[in-house]
Amino acid sequence: MGPKGSLATRARFATRASCGARVEDEKAPDDRRRPRISWDPSGPIGPLGRCGSADREQGRINRHPRREEKAMEKSAMTPTTVLFVCARNAGLSIMAEAYLNHLALPDLRAFSAGLEPAETVHPGALRALAQAGLALEALAPKAMELFALPQAPQPDVVVALGSEPLGGREPRWLRPPRRLGWLIGDPASRPGPVSVSVFSEAFAALRERIDRAVAEAHFAGLSLAHAV
Numbered sequence: 001m002g003p004k005g006s007l008a009t010r011a012r013f014a015t016r017a018s019c020g021a022r023v024e025d026e027k028a029p030d031d032r033r034r035p036r037i038s039w040d041p042s043g044p045i046g047p048l049g050r051c052g053s054a055d056r057e058q059g060r061i062n063r064h065p066r067r068e069e070k071a072m073e074k075s076a077m078t079p080t081t082v083l084f085v086c087a088r089n090a091g092l093s094i095m096a097e098a099y100l101n102h103l104a105l106p107d108l109r110a111f112s113a114g115l116e117p118a119e120t121v122h123p124g125a126l127r128a129l130a131q132a133g134l135a136l137e138a139l140a141p142k143a144m145e146l147f148a149l150p151q152a153p154q155p156d157v158v159v160a161l162g163s164e165p166l167g168g169r170e171p172r173w174l175r176p177p178r179r180l181g182w183l184i185g186d187p188a189s190r191p192g193p194v195s196v197s198v199f200s201e202a203f204a205a206l207r208e209r210i211d212r213a214v215a216e217a218h219f220a221g222l223s224l225a226h227a228v
Helices: 007-014 053-059 065-076 092-102 123-131 144-148 196-215
Strands: 021-027 033-039 080-086 108-114 157-161 178-182
Touching (some): 092 196
Parallel strands (some): 157 178
Antiparallel strands (some): 021 033
């Protein structure tokens, strides 16, 4: 087994992702089994629709002028993809994803991921979101490497949350995203039991930062889909 935090380890966690992460076993030359991570566009349907569908549809486009023109028009309407990242994708980034998607802005969509994803979302985060009236369906920890795969939603903006910077642990993106860092304490990283009120305070801080970013157009006009 690889070291803790390796891609193989994160791939196992990614099988719980709601957007169609898939891990297949592949036989190595030494007869050991190694997991191969892939993005399954036919996976379960989340709050943003079937993940990978846009990429799959664009993949069927032939070199027909009318079809290419329609594809360009569709790409021009592609929303900016914001990827929130924290250490375990069990608290802060999950709440940020849920809130930005809850706003239902036509030009923005959110996902979240972790450097070393937990197996499940922290119960305190789920209770804080439920108290705020946000939907909990399709929320699950995911590995950041998933979003570097060809058929996965490509982030236009990566927002690092918490006190731990991404450093050199980002994957090689298919296209370079804009990077932001928000220093907000992550209750999910605290040892021992953490009260729901602590998660509610962190959620309030996240909501304020996201509202400000939307109002000041920090995410606006960053989609690079037209260049795909």
